[in-house]
Amino acid sequence: MYDFHCHTTMSDGELLPTELLRRLSVLGYTEVAISDHADFSNVKALLSAQAAVKKSAELYGLCLYSGIEITHVPPEQIDELAGYAKVLGAEIVVVHGETVSEPVAPGTNMAALSSSYVDILAHPGLITEEEARLAARNNIFLEITARGGHNRTNGHVVSEARRAGASLVVESDAHGPDDLLSESVKYLVARGAGMSEEEARAVLSLSANEVRNI
Incomplete structure (x- = not known):
């Protein structure tokens, strides 16, 4: 099991990084990323903090990938920040x-999907056919999310991704313990978004x- 979109007290989450890791371990996860909200002001501190808990993750049976979620950064700066994050050691770069x-700046999806440093475009909303095709071409994954509000367009994202041949991930965007997904609930999120049983698996x-x- 994986989840590459989780938040901690390092941004607007409720859990310390180590408590988040412990709870994910108990739920059966094996690969995770902490992807707290990032801009140029805090990206270095976030990645440094995650490096400090990698041993804790290992002791709980988890492979922790250093991550960030670039959030509300002007589209013109997304590629620069994503590249800088990779230089600092980010292994998974998510873009909000x-x-x-939320009032995300128009052009954010296109900027993220045009960057060679971005791995996942989180909750892309009413993504266009052109954007979905760009995601497929650049091997950037589109997120199906369990988070309230953001999940309103999950069905649309699945439909556009299927038509374009774009890849999908299912993630929690967890901010607190009640947001973490069991294996069965994660499957229901995928199926509820319109995936077939085969696609979900x-x-x-x-x-x-x-x-x-990479």
């Missing part, structure tokens, strides 16, 4: 997409090496 529940069995844009 154009969800319908394939998406839920992904590994980090498949998702990382």
